[in-house]
Amino acid sequence: MKLKSYDLAIVGAGIVGLAHALAASRRGKKVVVIDRDSVANGASIRNFGFVTVTGQQAGDCWQKAARSRQVWGEVAEAARIPLLQQGVTLTARLPESEAVIDAFLKTDMGAECRRLSPAEAAEKVPALRRDVITAALYSPLEVRVESKDALPRIANWLEEVHGVDFLWQTSVNAIETPRLETSRGTLQAETVIVCPGDDATTLFSDRIASYEVTRCKLQMLRVTPKTPMTLGTAVMSDLGLARYLGYAELAEATPLKDRLDREMREHRDNGIHLIVVQSGDGSLVVGDSHHYGPTPDPFIDKSVNDLILHEMETVLDLGAHDISETWIGTYASAPDRWRLTDAPDDATRIVMVTAGCGASTAFAIGEETIADLYA
Known part of the structure; x- marks a missing residue:
């Protein structure tokens, strides 16, 4: 069976693949997206749906996140994706954490953010334990979507409005652009973009291996308060100041990391x-942890979940609550970069986000790749 020809074939229907499909379709290209599953089922839906600008690494990552946040606003409106929350309140309970917040606010990245007192933070997040926190950083930039609903809506919108074709439950076995061998037969495309998520072995494994890509396993939970409550903004804590590189790479973060x-x-x-973060049904998505290896085990470690919940309960007073779901996510990780774009030839690209920030940066990466291919 021979399939029809396209200007661009994209392998992978996660957020990175969809972002490239949008950027290409806006240039009038005929696009097909191919995925081995029946719906997006990887890192793009096993996350917070938290589009984060504040705290992303200074430079390229922060710039890509800022642009992607703009595109998310356009896409959410056009594809009728609810923006469930806006903004983030990052709480501090240590003087070293306050020093990082103050230093961050002096950077260009902190221009739209501000420091809050405990009382002001509680206005944003009523469940905060005001007797525990000493200050907070507030950013209005972040938005939150429900990933498991948002990804299918984006795909449907791309198909119905932008004319993008989707081949679901279709594996791509070999690529020699303009020829793709798939489980449905041969497909022709002038250009090809492979967005493999954390799959480093199926296509172009030798090229991906040169970047020392491994995988990160994370654990997450859904917490349902027994008494309905409104969270307000998304919430982060001191640990985020020591992990998100926009904060953690500041000189003032060293004492905090040492103390933690x-x-x-x-x-x-x-x-x-x-x-x-909070879902439309009132439940909270809570996380997360990070463990690295080429083949993460599939098991949820209760002691790790307990550590996550302990941090949540230190910062928030939710009252009685149930754990309604727990799950594992994985994403690609590399030791010296937050993303990679590799060019096997002039018409082919491999694009991976290797720092767990695909939802926050993909739309800008897609625009960059398409501009490069069609310069």
């Missing part, structure tokens, strides 16, 4: 930082 290494060793060893 001494006093919260288990959290740090398990790569835990706190993010809490």
Whole structure:
């Protein structure tokens, strides 16, 4: 069976693949997106749906996040994706954390952010434990979507409005642009972009291996308060100041990291930082942890979840609550970069986000790749 020809074939229907499909379709290109699953089922939906600008690494990552946030606003309106929350309140309970907040506010990245007192922070997030926190950083830039709903809506919108074709449950076995061998037959495309998520072995494994790509396993939970409550903004804590590179690479972060290494060793060893966001049904998505290896095990470690929940309960007073879901996510990780774009030839690109910020940066990366291919 021979399939029809396209200007561009994209392998992978996660947020990175969809972002490239949008950028190409806006240039009038005929696009097909190919995915081995029946719906997006990887890192793009096993996350917070938290589009984060503040705290991303200074430079390229922060710039890509700022642009992607603009595109998210356009896409959410056009594809009728609810923006469930806006803004983030990052709480501090240590003087070293306050020093990082103050230093961040002096950078260009902190221009739209401000420092809050505990009382002001509680206006943003009523459940905050005001007797625990000493200050907070507030950013109005962040938005939150429900990823498991948003990704299908984007795909449907691209198909219905932009004429993008989707081949679901279709594997791509070999690529020699303009020829792709798929489980449905041969497909022709003038250009090809491979967006493999954390799959480093199926296509172009030798090229991906040169970047020392491994995988990161994370654990997340859904917490349902027994008494309905409104969270307000998304919430983060001191641990985020020591992990998100926009803060953690500041000179003022060194004393904080040293103190957390001494006093919260288990959290740090398990790569835990706190993010809490709220879904439309009132439940909270809470996480997460980070463990690295080429083949992460599929098991949820209760002790790790307990550490995450301990940090949540230290910062938030939710009252009685249930754990309604727990799950594992994985994403690609590389030791010296937050993303990679590789060119096997002039008409082919491999694009991976290797720092867990795909939802926050993909739309800008897609624009960059398409501009390069069609310069």
